[in-house]
Amino acid sequence: MKHNHFKLLLQTLVVLLFVGGIYLFIKPEKQATKTPSSQQASSQKVVKNSKESTGLPKVSPKDWELILVNRDHMTEELSPELVDVNGVSVDKRIEQATADFLAAAQAIDPQEHLISGYRSVAYQAELYQSYIDQEMANDPSLTREAAEALVQTYSQPAGASEHQTGLAIDMSTVDSLNASDPQVAQAVQKIAPEYGFVLRFPDGKTKSTGVGYEDWHYRYVGKASARYMTKHRLTLEEYISALKEKQ
Structure with a gap:
């Protein structure tokens, strides 16, 4: 009797061990489904970049108002259709924006005025050479390259x-x-985006633009782009790069 009871217990134990083994074998491994930290960081970065790209204005770097011209992106004569605004020539497409921006700037300081607008490639060549000659005349020790x-x-x-x-x-x-009053210059810079303009060569951005700070040089890029660039402190070079990455 005792022998049969012992045999029954042994059989029960064997069955339990067998069932337990099957459970452990087929139980899903939770750790294997955990996303690695590096992958999580990458995913978060993609999401962040996606949000930034989504926030960009719906414009193309090929739009006429976003043409990039600098020492790395030189162009031939563009021959835009010109109109006169207070004594300077500008592209006809920005006539009203220029006039409105000037009027708003003069409301800040009546002395605000347009100094320069369109220049032909030929005239720019003459002007550039005259500056070099002037620098060398001021300091005869300068080489042409240094000037x-x-x-x-x-x-x-x-x-x-x-x-x-x-x-x-x-x-x-x-x-x-x-040489303008810094407070006036800053006030004008602040309103520029409302007319589609940005201060083209802001302070601290020489590495990006290749040009030092200029308090008077404004560039038309369109209202949406101007507001975005100003909000995010982007130069035109940086903005164009961001737009191309979005494509």
Whole structure:
């Protein structure tokens, strides 16, 4: 009797062990489904970049108002259709925006006026050379290369100047670069996006633009782009790069 009871217990134990083994074998491994931290970080980065891209205005880097002209993106003569706004020539497509921006700037300081607008490639070549000659005359020890490097901090060679687009204007209370009242300059810079303009060469962005701070040089890029660039402190070079990454 005892022998039969012992045999029954042994059989029961064997069955339990067998069932338990099957459960452990087929039980899903939770750890295997956990996303690695590196993958999580990558996913978070993609989501962040996606949100930033989504926030970009619905414009194309190929749009006429976003043409990029600098020493790395030189162009031939563009020959835009020009109109006169208070004594300077601009692309006809920005006539009203320029006039409105000037009026708003003059409401801040009546001395605000347009200094320069469109320049042909030929005229820019003459102007650029005159600056080099002037720098060498002021300091005879300068080589042409040194004088040209100095000039490029405030003027660009023919083909690399935004003025040939007809979309750039120089506007200030005085006819000297960075000589305007800083408070007035900042106030004008603040309202510029409402008229589609941005300060093209902001302080601290020389590495991006290749040009030092200019308080008077404004570039038309359209209202949506101007507001976005100003909000995110982007140069045109940086903005174009962001738009291309989005495509």
